[in-house]
Amino acid sequence: xxxxxxxxxxxxxxxxxxxxxxxxxxxNHFLECQACLRSYFDLKRAMEKPLSDxxxxxxxxxxxxxxxxxxxxxxxxxxxxxxxLTPIPLxxxxxxxxxxxxxxxxxxxxxxxxxxxxxxxxxxRTPGIQMDSSDDNAGSGNIS
Ligand SMILES: [Zn+2]
Numbered sequence: 001x002x003x004x005x006x007x008x009x010x011x012x013x014x015x016x017x018x019x020x021x022x023x024x025x026x027x028n029h030f031l032e033c034q035a036c037l038r039s040y041f042d043l044k045r046a047m048e049k050p051l052s053d054x055x056x057x058x059x060x061x062x063x064x065x066x067x068x069x070x071x072x073x074x075x076x077x078x079x080x081x082x083x084x085l086t087p088i089p090l091x092x093x094x095x096x097x098x099x100x101x102x103x104x105x106x107x108x109x110x111x112x113x114x115x116x117x118x119x120x121x122x123x124x125r126t127p128g129i130q131m132d133s134s135d136d137n138a139g140s141g142n143i144s
Pocket of ligand 1: 002006029033034037
C-alpha cells in the first residue's frame with residue numbers, strides 16, 4: 001500500500017470503518033513507514049482533543065447564532081398559526097367572552113342612540129336628553 005492510499009484511509013481507520021483487508025494493510029504500512037504512523041498519531045491526537053480547548057471565537061459564535069436565527073426563526077405566519085393552534089385556558093376564554101359581550105352591548109347601545117338621534121333629527125326635533133322625554137310623550141301620544 002502506498003503512502004497516499006494510507007493517508008486517505010487514516011480517518012476511516014481511526015473510526016474503524018475500513019474493511020478488514022484494508023485495515024490490515026494500513027497496520028502493516030505503519031510498521032514500515034514512520035511518516036504515516038506519525039501522521040496517524042497526529043490525527044488521533046487532534047480527534048481526541050477535548051472540545052473545551054477549541055471554543056469558537058466570539059465573532060464565530062455570533063455568526064453561527066445569526067445563521068441559526070436566520071434559518072430557524074419563525075416567520076410571522078408561523079407565530080400567528082401557533083398562536084391560533086395553542087389551546088386557550090378556560091379563564092381566558094371566559095374573560096374574552098365577557099369582554100366581547102360588553103363591547104357588543106355597548107356598541108348596540110351607541111348605535112341605537114345614534115339611530116334614534118338621527119330619526120329625531122330627521123323629524124326636526126332637538127337632539128339630546130330632552131329628546132328622550134319628547135319621544136316618550138310622542139310615543140304615548142301616538143298610542144292613545
Ligand atoms: Zn507511509
